[in-house]
Amino acid sequence: MSLQFVVDGLLTGSMIGLGAIGVTLTYSILRFSNFAHGDFMAWGTYATLAVVSAIGATFGKVAPIAPLSFGWPLLVALVVGMAFTALLALLLDRVLFARLRSQGQAIIVVMASFGASMALRSLLEFTFSSRPTYFSRAIQIAMPVGFGIRITPDQIALLLLTAVLVLGVHLLMTRTQTGRSMQALSQNAALARIVGIDVASVVRVTWIIGGALACVAGVMIGILVQIRPFMGFDMLLPMFAAAILGGIGSIPGAVLGGLIIGLAEAGAVQLIGAEWRAAVSFIILMAVLFVRPIGLFGVRER
Amino acid sequence: MSETVLDVRDLEAGYEPGVPIVRGASITVNKGEIVVVLGPNGAGKSSFIKAIAGLVPITGGTVFLDGRDITAAPAHTMVRLGLAFVPQTENIFPLMSVEDNLRVACGILERREIPARLEEMYAAFPDLVRQRRTAAGNLSGGQRQMLAVARALIVHPKVLVLDEPSAGLSPKFVSMVFEMLAGIRKSGVTILLVEQNAKAALAIGDRAYVLVEGKDRHEGIASELWNDPVVAELYLGQRPLHAEKGGAA
Numbered sequence: 001m002s003l004q005f006v007v008d009g010l011l012t013g014s015m016i017g018l019g020a021i022g023v024t025l026t027y028s029i030l031r032f033s034n035f036a037h038g039d040f041m042a043w044g045t046y047a048t049l050a051v052v053s054a055i056g057a058t059f060g061k062v063a064p065i066a067p068l069s070f071g072w073p074l075l076v077a078l079v080v081g082m083a084f085t086a087l088l089a090l091l092l093d094r095v096l097f098a099r100l101r102s103q104g105q106a107i108i109v110v111m112a113s114f115g116a117s118m119a120l121r122s123l124l125e126f127t128f129s130s131r132p133t134y135f136s137r138a139i140q141i142a143m144p145v146g147f148g149i150r151i152t153p154d155q156i157a158l159l160l161l162t163a164v165l166v167l168g169v170h171l172l173m174t175r176t177q178t179g180r181s182m183q184a185l186s187q188n189a190a191l192a193r194i195v196g197i198d199v200a201s202v203v204r205v206t207w208i209i210g211g212a213l214a215c216v217a218g219v220m221i222g223i224l225v226q227i228r229p230f231m232g233f234d235m236l237l238p239m240f241a242a243a244i245l246g247g248i249g250s251i252p253g254a255v256l257g258g259l260i261i262g263l264a265e266a267g268a269v270q271l272i273g274a275e276w277r278a279a280v281s282f283i284i285l286m287a288v289l290f291v292r293p294i295g296l297f298g299v300r301e302r
Numbered sequence: 303m304s305e306t307v308l309d310v311r312d313l314e315a316g317y318e319p320g321v322p323i324v325r326g327a328s329i330t331v332n333k334g335e336i337v338v339v340l341g342p343n344g345a346g347k348s349s350f351i352k353a354i355a356g357l358v359p360i361t362g363g364t365v366f367l368d369g370r371d372i373t374a375a376p377a378h379t380m381v382r383l384g385l386a387f388v389p390q391t392e393n394i395f396p397l398m399s400v401e402d403n404l405r406v407a408c409g410i411l412e413r414r415e416i417p418a419r420l421e422e423m424y425a426a427f428p429d430l431v432r433q434r435r436t437a438a439g440n441l442s443g444g445q446r447q448m449l450a451v452a453r454a455l456i457v458h459p460k461v462l463v464l465d466e467p468s469a470g471l472s473p474k475f476v477s478m479v480f481e482m483l484a485g486i487r488k489s490g491v492t493i494l495l496v497e498q499n500a501k502a503a504l505a506i507g508d509r510a511y512v513l514v515e516g517k518d519r520h521e522g523i524a525s526e527l528w529n530d531p532v533v534a535e536l537y538l539g540q541r542p543l544h545a546e547k548g549g550a551a
Contacts, residue, residue, distance in 0.1 A: 177405070177406070177408070177409060180398070180402055180405060180406040181406060181409070183395070183397070183398055183402070183406075184395050184398065184406045187395045187396065187397055187398065188392055188395060190357070190389070190392075191389065191392060191393060191394075191395065192378075193357075193376075193377040193378045194355065194357070194377060194378075194380070194381075194387050194389060195381065195406060195407040195409075195453060196378050196379075196380070196381035196382060196407060196409050196410055196457070197378055197406070197409065198378050199378065299397050
């Protein structure tokens with residue numbers, strides 16, 4: 001068995017993990033499963049693509065940064081795309097989720113997110129067609145790094161970016177007043193207000209972080225695989241599996257859950273065939289939940 | 303006449319429109335006092351104090367804090383206005399460390415002021431120092447109350463408002479909590495508390511109000527109220543178990 005699955009698994013796991021951070025934050029702070037989260041990924045990716053095209057049309061062809069397949073336009077576009085996706089999440093909350101949330105029935109908000117998911121996806125298909133597209137058609141040569149593993153410069157760059165983002169979000173959650181406010185709100189919303197936390201502003205930060213990271217995860221998929229309107233929706237189940245596996249509310253848990261599922265899927269493709277890919281992650285999820293129902297990093301409610 | 307910190311007039315409040323729980327209750331709390339609100343079960347004591355803190359919708363009356371109208375101000379603005387509330391139960395964040403429980407309340411303080419305030423709280427509540435990295439959910443009942451009170455005090459409130467601080471505590475912790483409150487008052491903090499444990503509360507209180515059916519029915523000097531026949535009838539009369547004890551006292 002080739003060890004190549006490790007690299008493939010880590011990459012898939014990074015995409016799942018970045019997406020799962022948003023899922024786990026929405027679940028623990030706003031107390032609902034946001035099924036539209038995958039479509040935030042797709043919208044962020046198409047927004048980034050649109051900005052890349054706009055930069056291309058304005059500045060002509062820009063040479064890529066040495067070994068990578070992309071140049072500064074994609075980096076600039078990614079930042080714009082993250083801001084756009086954060087705004088999209090805020091807007092959807094304002095017009096849809098916040099209103100339903102105030103009526104106090106979580107299941108209605110969940111169903112609404114399902115509807116929003118379909119609407120967002122259809123809008124993408126309508127605007128960009130469902131044909132796959134790419135950031136770059138250049139083919140990268142994978143470098144051998146020993147043990148039969150090959151990796152491309154893009155893949156290395158994106159793994160590093162994931163590590164930096166995850167560390168950044170973890171520090172934000174544990175070392176800043178904003179992060180402590182988010183933790184407080186997820187543990188006891190009434191008490192959070194009593195100690196002076198403005199719930200509305202914490203909710204906004206939650207959407208901004210979740211939306212921005214969804215965009216990064218989507219762009220990773222766009223760079224390494226392809227861009228399609230369904231790209232985010234297809235990630236939805238692995239993302240939820242990762243969030244639950246890691247323990248709802250835990251940032252390190254969501255990322256570790258993502259990596260476990262990514263590696264399991266990649267390993268399964270090699271060992272028992274690609275058609276079992278999705279099944280394997282769920283078998284692992286169920287096995288972990290049987291032993292530890294609160295997830296790896298979850299904490300029992302007291 | 304001492305300076306009035308909290309002035310509540312004809313307060314009406316309730317969760318559902320047309321179903322008031324608090325029906326025209328008035329109290330005043332003067333600077334440096336401990337004021338106790340007593341009353342039989344279901345008298346609306348808890349709703350009364352929660353309405354003051356912005357947690358139960360107010361339908362009538364006014365709440366003034368230091369001369370400023372804070373009636374129905376949103377709950378999260380109360381600490382900034384100078385009112386710190388300690389709920390009866392679930393008054394800590396169980397999964398956060400003791401220190402983070404204190405820090406999370408420091409949103410209205412200047413950043414450079416926070417380390418000194420933390421140390422002041424640890425000095426006032428030495429039990430918390432050893433536990434500063436412990437998840438607050440692992441604290442004992444008495445320590446939880448200390449943490450909740452420290453978290454309320456850390457922002458220099460003009461008035462500390464507590465909802466039954468002795469509820470659910472073992473007798474050892476009950477006396478500890480009341481000693482703690484008496485100590486806090488000595489340091490100059492104004493306190494308003496609702497209590498079921500009338501005897502212990504009256505022992506540390508300056509003045510007390512008896513709330514019945516959502517109205518303030520009686521006011522008096524705390525030390526005299528325990529033997530007041532009107533109180534015995536209003537308050538103790540509705541709680542036969544305590545009435546026996548009251549009769550013996």
